[in-house]
Amino acid sequence: PHAKTLEDSESRLLIEQFLSTRIEENAGVAARLDALLAGLEGAQSGEVISRFFEGARLGDSDAQFDLSILVLVKGLGNMDPAEAREMLRRAAESGKAKAKDLRAILLVETEPIEARRLLETAAKENHLGSLYHLGLFVANGTGGSSDPEIAATHFEAAATQGDPRAMFALGRCYETGFGKMADVTEATRWLNMAAALGYPAALAWCQAREVEV
Secondary structure, eight states, X not given: OHHHHHHHHHHHHHHHHHHXXXXXXXXXXXXXXXXXXXXXXXXXXXXXXHHHHHHHXXXXXXXXXXXXXXXXXXXXXXXXXXXXXXXXXXXXXXXXHHHHHHHHXXXXXXXXXXXXXHHHHHHHXXXXXXXXXXXXXXXXXXXXXXXXXXXXHHHHHHHTTTOHHHHHHHHHHHHXXXXXXXXXXXXXXXXXXXXXXXXXXXXXXXHHTTOOO
């Protein structure tokens, strides 16, 4: 509790400093930080979302992304999901890699080709989530052709940068010979690393084979 209080206090101070020095420079960003400040003060979710919407309306891509998370992922507020999806589209079009990643996941069933395109562009920016998700798309042939070697390459790119999901996927590639030469030692190494980071599937794999984490 003490650490959380300290963290909130420091966040509030940073937000207040920003609002006092740059509110005239970037109204969209200021509105987004005002929404964050309201959240730290315990405001109702509807009020926080309305403030994020103001920042999003003013063109701040972070506010557009945060708003889409609150509405589309967490299910907060009474905002029309179509409006939130539009804000997410704008954030993705502005070049925000994490927005491209989320939009791709939301489009996977209805527009898989567009979803894959979004992941490809975000992966070029080295966004870890997009590298991992693109690996899944390529492995399964979602939105395009399937290529085990390219899928494994995407998993490896994210795994070497610390993504536990990608570590697990890469380990399974080595275990099954999917896109990699089968190698039990490498498989165990990557799966153990994922387990050490608390990834549930990797923990279950190690437990089932009595591999010490």
